Amino acid sequence: MIADNERERTWDGYIAARGKQSKLTRFAKTSLSRIAYLTIFPKIRVLAYRMIGVHIGQGIFIGWACYFDNVFPELISIDDGVTFAPFVKIIVHEHAAGHGPGRVSPVIIHKNVYIGTGATILPGVEIGEGARVGAGAVVTKDVPAGAVVAGVPARVLRGGIDRVTSEE
Ligand SMILES: CC(C)(COP(=O)(O)OP(=O)(O)OC[C@H]1O[C@@H](n2cnc3c(N)ncnc32)[C@H](O)[C@@H]1OP(=O)(O)O)[C@@H](O)C(=O)NCCC(=O)NCCS
Secondary structure, three states, X not given: OOOHHHHOEOHHHHHHHHOOOOHHHHHHHHHHHHHHHHOOOHHHHHHHHHHHOOEEOOOOXXXXXXXXXXXXXXXXXXXXXXXXXXXXXXXXXXXXXXXXXXXXXXXXXXXXXXXXXXXXXXXXXXXXXXXXXXXXOEEOOOEOOOOEEEOOOOEEEEOOHHHOOOOO
């Protein structure tokens, strides 16, 4: 679960706590992120995102041309069995000079979630186990386990807790 104080971190506050990264580290992360975006080999995508710090479980499929925020990839957690159709975006920050303190907030995707093509997951969102996210959805709020969500902003189409497989 994402704690309230993790959802509310500012750009400067997060970087002060984490420490600045060297240009070389940023270059390496950006390059690996582009490799993940462009490669035709799904296993290389997973490997490249792991190498830049995304927390990725087992049995994950990432479709081509997905973009996982390479500025703070360590804030993205993807549990086992998650599937991403092509063109999915996961974003964990919003910040532009002169437009306030910005925001840096994690995204957590639990087991066996399915994310449809072109969906965008915004900072501070947690997607519950077994949920399905519709094509083109913009997910601005937490998604309950087993739910089907779609639309802009994403709304729950169905509850569907029968899809949850964990016994927790
Ligand atoms: C969201 C989704 C999982 C729902 O599928 P479903 O349970 O069969 O839902 P239905 O087709 O019965 O649609 C239910 C309602 O939601 C709407 N809806 C379905 N998908 C939608 C979407 N992506 N965005 C907005 N509305 C959507 C339908 O128009 C319908 O609305 P209505 O009740 O007003 O007629 C599915 O439509 C979807 O988007 N799947 C992703 C497909 C994909 O990305 N494939 C990638 C292959 S690589």
